Amino acid sequence: xxxxxxxxxxxxxxxxxxxxxxxxxxxxxxxxxxxxxxxxxxxxxxxxxxxxxxxxxxxxxxxxxxxxxxxxxxxxxxxxxxxxxxxxxxxxxxxxxxxxxxxxxxxxxxxxxxxxxxxxxxxxxxxxxxxxxxxxxxxxxxxxxxxxxxxxxxxxxxxxxxxxxxxxxxxxxxxxxxxxxxxxxxxxxxxxxxxxxxxxxxxxxxxxxxxxxxxxxxxxxxxxxxxxxxxxxxxxxxxxxxxxxxxxxxxxxxxxxxxxxxxxxxxxxxxxxxxxxxxxxxxxxxxxxxxxxxxxxxxxxxxxxxxxxxx
Amino acid sequence: xxxxxxxxxxxxxxxxxxxxxxxxxxxxxxxxxxxxxxxxxxxxxxxxxxxxxxxxxxxxxxxxxxxxxxxxxxxxxxxxxxxxxxxxxxxxxxxxxxxxxxxxxxxxxxxxxxxxxxxxxxxxxxxxxxxxxxxxxxxxxxxxxxxxxxxxxxxxxxxxxxxxxxxxxxxxxxxxxxxxxxxxxxxxxxxxxxxxxxxxxxxxxxxxxxxxxxxxxxxxxxxxxxxxxxxxxxxxxxxxxxxxxxxxxxxxxxxxxxxxxxxxxxxxxxxxxxxxxxxxxxxxxxxxxxxxxxxxxxxxxxxxxxxxxxxxxxxxxxxxxxxxxxxxxxxxxxxxxxxxxxxxxxxxxxxxxxxxxxxxx
Ligand SMILES: Nc1ncnc2c1ncn2[C@@H]1O[C@H](COP(=O)(O)OP(=O)(O)OP(=O)(O)O)[C@@H](O)[C@H]1O
Ligand SMILES: [Mg+2]
Numbered sequence: 243x244x245x246x247x248x249x250x251x252x253x254x255x256x257x258x259x260x261x262x263x264x265x266x267x268x269x270x271x272x273x274x275x276x277x278x279x280x281x282x283x284x285x286x287x288x289x290x291x292x293x294x295x296x297x298x299x300x301x302x303x304x305x306x307x308x309x310x311x312x313x314x315x316x317x318x319x320x321x322x323x324x325x326x327x328x329x330x331x332x333x334x335x336x337x338x339x340x341x342x343x344x345x346x347x348x349x350x351x352x353x354x355x356x357x358x359x360x361x362x363x364x365x366x367x368x369x370x371x372x373x374x375x376x377x378x379x380x381x382x383x384x385x386x387x388x389x390x391x392x393x394x395x396x397x398x399x400x401x402x403x404x405x406x407x408x409x410x411x412x413x414x415x416x417x418x419x420x421x422x423x424x425x426x427x428x429x430x431x432x433x434x435x436x437x438x439x440x441x442x443x444x445x446x447x448x449x450x451x452x453x454x455x456x457x458x459x460x461x462x463x464x465x466x467x468x469x470x471x472x473x474x475x476x477x478x479x480x481x482x483x484x485x486x487x488x489x490x491x492x493x494x495x496x497x498x499x500x501x502x503x504x505x506x507x508x509x510x511x512x513x514x515x516x517x518x519x520x521x522x523x524x525x526x527x528x529x530x531x532x533x534x535x536x537x538x539x540x541x542x543x544x545x546x547x548x549x550x551x552x553x
Numbered sequence: 554x555x556x557x558x559x560x561x562x563x564x565x566x567x568x569x570x571x572x573x574x575x576x577x578x579x580x581x582x583x584x585x586x587x588x589x590x591x592x593x594x595x596x597x598x599x600x601x602x603x604x605x606x607x608x609x610x611x612x613x614x615x616x617x618x619x620x621x622x623x624x625x626x627x628x629x630x631x632x633x634x635x636x637x638x639x640x641x642x643x644x645x646x647x648x649x650x651x652x653x654x655x656x657x658x659x660x661x662x663x664x665x666x667x668x669x670x671x672x673x674x675x676x677x678x679x680x681x682x683x684x685x686x687x688x689x690x691x692x693x694x695x696x697x698x699x700x701x702x703x704x705x706x707x708x709x710x711x712x713x714x715x716x717x718x719x720x721x722x723x724x725x726x727x728x729x730x731x732x733x734x735x736x737x738x739x740x741x742x743x744x745x746x747x748x749x750x751x752x753x754x755x756x757x758x759x760x761x762x763x764x765x766x767x768x769x770x771x772x773x774x775x776x777x778x779x780x781x782x783x784x785x786x787x788x789x790x791x792x793x794x795x796x797x798x799x800x801x802x803x804x805x806x807x808x809x810x811x812x813x814x815x816x817x818x819x820x821x822x823x824x825x826x827x828x829x830x831x832x833x834x835x836x837x838x839x840x841x842x843x844x845x846x847x848x849x850x851x852x853x854x855x856x857x858x859x860x861x862x863x864x865x866x867x868x869x870x871x872x873x874x875x876x877x878x879x880x881x882x883x884x885x886x887x888x889x890x891x892x893x894x895x896x897x898x899x900x901x902x903x904x905x906x907x908x909x910x911x912x913x914x
Contacts (some may be wrong), residue, residue: 383692431659448639455604455626456653467651470643 281523302524319342325508330527332505333536335419336487339426343434343483344476346427347544351438351475352468356447370432378429382496385425386412389497402508418501425493430486441475442468474550481551505529555582555740556617556630556707558603563612565598572598574764576612580742580757585708585734590761591787596744597636599761601712601744604633617707625851632701633710637717638693640685640912646672646696647681671699690768693721698733699898708740715750728756748788752776760784780822784911788858792837792875792896794830797906808905811871815847817903826907836902837877839865839888840895848897851888853888863887867896 246255282298288298306325313320313327322330322389354366372382388395389411396408414420445468453463469476494504509529513522541548558580565573568617573595578739580586588596601607603614605626614621621629633652641649648655650671651664659667662811665681675695685693696716711730715723725892732743733756745751751758752772759769760783768780780784784794796810798819808818808830843850851867855876865888869875875896879885888894 305634367568397746410859446637446639448635451640452633452635452639452641453652454630456700457627458652458656458657459627462656466644466655467641492797 244245260392277519278525278527280520281527283520284521285518296550302521303528305521306525306528322545323526325505328503328505328508329532331419331503333533335417335423336484338424339430339487340434340480340484342423342427343431344438344480346431347434347438347479348472348476351435351442351472352464355439355442356445356450370435373380373428374432379492380491383428386496387420389421389424395512410498413499414501418499420506421497421499422494422502425497426483426487426490429490429493430483433482433486434476437475437479437482439471439475441472445471469532477541477544478551480517480540485528487532488529555738557582558708558740558742559613559615559618560599561613561615562605563599563609563614565595565602565603565607566610572764573602573609576766578625578759578766578769580618580740582639582740582829583738585731585741585743585754585756587745587751587755587758588761589745589758589787590899591746594761595764596643596746596761597712597881600633600712600742600744603629603708604631604710605629618814631706631710632704632706634697634701634712636712636714637699638714640696642685644685646683646685646688646773649685649696649701650703667703668699671703672704674736675699676729691726692716693902694718694726695729698730701735702737702739704828706739711741711743713744716747723750730754731818737827752788755773760787765910767833769912778908779831779904780820781909782829782831782906785904785906790834790876791831792834794832794873796830798828805900806905812849812869812873815903816900817847817905818901820852820904820906822907828905829908830903830905832898832903834864834876834878835862836898837875838897839877839879839885840897843895847900847903848895849875851894851896853890853892853894856887856890867894869896 246258250258252482263390281302282300283296284299284301286293286295307323309324311324311327313322358366374383386391390396391408391410393411395411398403398404398407409415412421427432449467449471450463453467454460458466489506491506491510493511494502495509498504498507505525506529509525510520512518514524516522540546541551558578560576561579563573563576564571569775578586582744588599589704590607598607600636602609603616605621605624605628616630624631641652644652644832647668647750650668651659654667655666656758669678669681672680674716675698677692677695677699680688680692680696685696685728688696694761697714714730715726718726727750730741730743736801743751743754752775755767755772757771758775760767768784770776770778775784776788779788785791786793794810794812795816796807796808799807799809801819805816805820809819810830815830817832820828840848849869851869853865854868855866857864857883858867859878859880865879867877877896
């Protein structure tokens with residue numbers, strides 16, 4: 243504080259603080275509080291707002307469990323509320339996207355941190371950043387184009403004879419979510435790469451050499467020395483990618499198939515299509531809460547401490 | 554289980570820089586061999602070539618008679634103790650020690666038992682379940698030794714393992730290392746820039762400078778019969794005279810300086826212009842009267858008390874300062890500052906030596 247006063251004078255310092263306070267209060271806290279409050283009230287025609295029916299209840303939250311519908315999970319027929327099905331699919335495919343992102347990032351991060359000559363490192367990192375200059379929307383549409391029926395991927399694969407006839411990639415080869423997962427991985431891979439890179443970079447090279455000197459094969463060195471050291475980076479990267487994936491609206495909207503439904507799309511339908519902000523808000527808060535529970539469970543499962551992530 | 558090591562014309566270049574130049578040495582099985590030299594002279598590079606992290610640019614390395622070119626560090630029967638130890642901070646001590654066995658697929662119970670045996674050997678019983686961060690510097694040292702011993706290496710390579718310890722502990726660990734080496738019979742190759750350490754611990758010492766091995770000999774010979782000025786200067790103090798050789802004969806020669814002509818041993822490699830006369834301070838005697846030869850009149854300028862001995866500094870008539878060390882046993886009177894004395898030395902205790910051998914590039 244003293245420092246700020248000395249450096250910028252009173253007027254400027256107060257202006258800074260007022261702006262920060264405004265940002266926090268008016269742009270973050272207040273809108274969320276309003277939504278939170280709205281989530282407990284029924285969706286009513288304008289004339290009835292404030293009327294006798296406008297009372298607080300958990301009805302909006304309870305809607306989450308309505309509409310049981312048939313659900314085929316890996317060949318098993320289940321009855322589950324549609325929302326639960328959407329939620330679980332979202333979590334499942336976000337997890338898949340997180341794992342794929344990790345599998346791609348770890349070797350790359352190791353390569354950048356320990357193999358590449360320091361001289362060529364800036365160039366490599368620049369190359370990695372170039373896709374980020376393009377907006378997320380354009381990147382999603384780029385994949386849309388790549389994967390379309392008459393698109394370049396099919397043309398190449400049929401051209402070199404790997405495929406006999408073009409495939410409807412976006413409808414999914416394995417599941418209806420293939421294209422979504424590809425889009426998510428592509429969009430968020432660097433959020434995984436950089437934390438892992440940072441943590442591998444801080445590993446003393448002698449640790450790796452000591453392991454090899456004691457007879458470890460390369461994969462043993464990775465499993466016992468490098469991976470454990472990189473765990474905080476992997477954990478924070480995974481949490482970021484998972485939350486970004488679960489919260490992504492654009493990628494599933496652009497790359498989703500007719501069989502895919504992301505929970506963010508459900509919320510969007512309530513808010514924008516039905517104009518029912520009360521239910522939309524209730525679903526949003528429920529979603530945040532459930533995602534947090536999933537992340538906490540995963541951290542417990544992988545024995546990750548909160549302090550690891552903050553590193 | 555210990556093996557000998559042969560380096561034959563080994564060179565190592567980093568780009569155009571030659572870090573190790575034409576190293577030739579034959580280390581016997583079970584020997585405690587030290588490489589001694591100043592920072593940057595190529596000691597670590599030699600160890601890294603033996604352990605397999607760096608390949609020599611030229612020459613051959615044999616371990617137990619077998620050429621190890623192209624073998625990775627995990628295929629060589631060596632164990633390296635790193636300058637910073639490189640213990641694994643996320644594993645408990647016993648896992649650190651048994652890491653080498655773990656990667657060889659030894660079962661957990663056997664590993665645990667072996668780790669405890671080794672902790673016994675390095676006198677650290679009961680530390681098995683501690684973490685690395687809970688140990689002191691000396692204890693970490695012992696764990697690093699135990700971890701290396703666990704894989705039953707034929708050769709142990711130690712890169713200045715004691716440099717991070719304080720003086721007392723360092724002296725204690727010297728004795729410890731030496732006794733572990735004796736008990737296990739493993740060949741030790743030890744690197745240090747501390748001449749006291751090298752001389753006190755080793756069977757033989759190789760003194761290095763600027764990538765070249767200057768001399769290989771047992772500690773006594775290194776100190777008493779250095780082959781050149783670099784070795785003489787690195788392992789101890791000297792009074793150095795500059796001048797030129799006169800009337801060389803077998804073994805002895807005259808040496809003409811501004812302070813007169815002295816007689817001294819003529820080093821084997823001493824020839825040409827770049828030779829100097831070296832006398833150790835403890836072989837420089839003080840006297841009130843001039844002797845028949847090798848006697849320099851001086852004015853005493855400083856007397857410093859060093860504990861076991863007293864260093865007497867005297868300025869000769871050409872301004873050069875000479876040092877004589879007298880033992881602090883009451884056998885000689887300590888001269889007063891400003892008094893006129895003579896500093897003398899036995900021709901057999903003075904040597905005419907060339908400067909260091911340097912890399913030819
Ligand atoms: N990978 C490398 N690339 C380029 N030069 C190197 C490399 N490794 C070592 N050198 C150079 O080789 C020389 C010898 O290095 P080395 O590490 O063997 O010295 P050292 O005798 O172990 O020194 P210290 O006592 O400081 O550990 C140094 O001048 C160093 O700069
Ligand atoms: Mg070194």
